[in-house]
Amino acid sequence: MTGRILPNLLNPLDRPSVVPFPAPARRGPREKLPAAELRQAFEADKSDAEIAEEFGCSRQLVAMKRAKLGLRRRAKGGEKRPPSRFAPKTATERSVRIPPVDHPALSEDRTIYPATVTPVDRLLNVLVSGVNHWKIGGAIAKGAWAGFPVYTLTLEERATCPDSCRHWRSCYGNNMHHAKRVQAGRALEDRLGHELAVLQSRHPAGFAVRLHVLGDFYSVAYVDLWAAFIDRFPALHVFGFTARIDGRRDPIASALVRLVLARWDRFAIRFSNAPVDECATVTVEHPRQVPADAVLCPQQVGKTDSCSTCALCWQSRRRIAFLQH
Ligand code: SF4
Missing domain, CATH: 1.10.10 (Arc Repressor Mutant, subunit A)
Incomplete structure (x- = not known):
């Protein structure tokens, strides 16, 4: 016990007793x-x-x-929550946020998270490792592109997409409030040239770019630029999806069709919900609705972890079916 020894003043023959100090007062605010x-x-x-x-x-x-x-x-149900936002999720674990039909983002052709749109000069790099994305993965594990590291490009949804997109309102980006959307335009196009040149020298045996995690091809010039990149950088391999499927009315779509048909081996862009038998995707609400000529995305039903461990989208031209998110 800590305290002060005080004599008994009324009876000095008594043994002095210890009077304890009061508990010291806490300094600073109490921890909440x-x-x-x-x-x-x-x-x-x-x-x-x-x-x-x-x-x-x-x-x-x-x-x-x-x-x-x-x-x-x-x-x-006793299941542990996924340890992070990068953990693989199947279609049954995903839910999509659908904004009300009068949400201004839908009529102003923009994301519902405008603060995430970032000009190129505020980014160290516009191509980001796929390791940061739970569905894509950092390096391809199988198929003709095995061993290639994967990079992704994320643009602003709706601002770069055709308004004919089937997911204009139910866009996957509605769930991605953390994703940085790179502002499309000249600065992006210049930067892509520089970053692809660096990746070409770093990975001469090959690397893959996933276009676009969000957003789409936004001009004919931008499609032509990717065609030029494919010629200029032999290690570059591209995969992804586009909602530009109306080749009769949309010149961006017809430029894409030409490029995909000519360079599918290194430019495997699929046409989402296009009425064609090959190099396309189809959206279904339930696995039993998958058409006979299509394959259900194995990642969505937990048969593989990510595109990097699957490779189906660029290994085969068969239609891929996706469960509606
Ligand atoms: S089919 Fe495979 S490669 Fe295509 S989106 Fe699904 S997981 Fe990715």
Whole structure:
């Protein structure tokens, strides 16, 4: 015990007694959510909202501290939640956010997250490793392109897409509020030339570029630029999808058809929901609706982790069916 030894002044023959010091006052503000108490509440199966209310703090603070302490919640049914946003997800785990029909983004041809559109001069690189994307993967594991590292390009959805796109409203980008969308235009086109030249010298045996995680080919000149890149950089291999399928009315679509037919071996861009038998995709609501000539995307049903471990989209010209997200 710490304290002060005081003599008994009324009876000096008595042994002096120890008078304890009062507990020292805490300096600074008291910690709002001490780790031990958070752990206790978590183990008592309290929700973040209940803990926040009990400790008078925000739910975000609870979630943040819980993550720091490694206290993960289990999803219903005892399944562990995916460890990060980069973890593989199947179609049954994805849900899409559909904005109301009068959302301004739909009539103004733009993303619903305009703050994520980034000018090229604010980006170190516009081509980003596929390792950052749970469905794409960082390096191709099979097929003719095995061993190629994968890079992705993400543009702004709707701003670069045809308004005939079947997913104009239910765009996959509605769920991607973290994704940086590279601003399309001259600066992007100049930068692509530089970055592809660097990748060509870094990976002379081959590398792949996934066009476009979001967005689409936005001009004939931009399609022609990719045609020139294919000629200039022999290591470059491209795969992806386009909603530009109306070759009779859309000159961008007809430029793409010409390029795909001429260079499918290195420019495997599929036409989404196009009424053609090859190099296309079809959207279905249920696996039993997959047409006989199509293959259901194996990643969506958990048969493979990512495009990098699948390779079907560029190995085969057969139609690929996707479950509607
Ligand atoms: S079929 Fe394979 S390569 Fe094509 S999108 Fe699905 S996982 Fe990717």
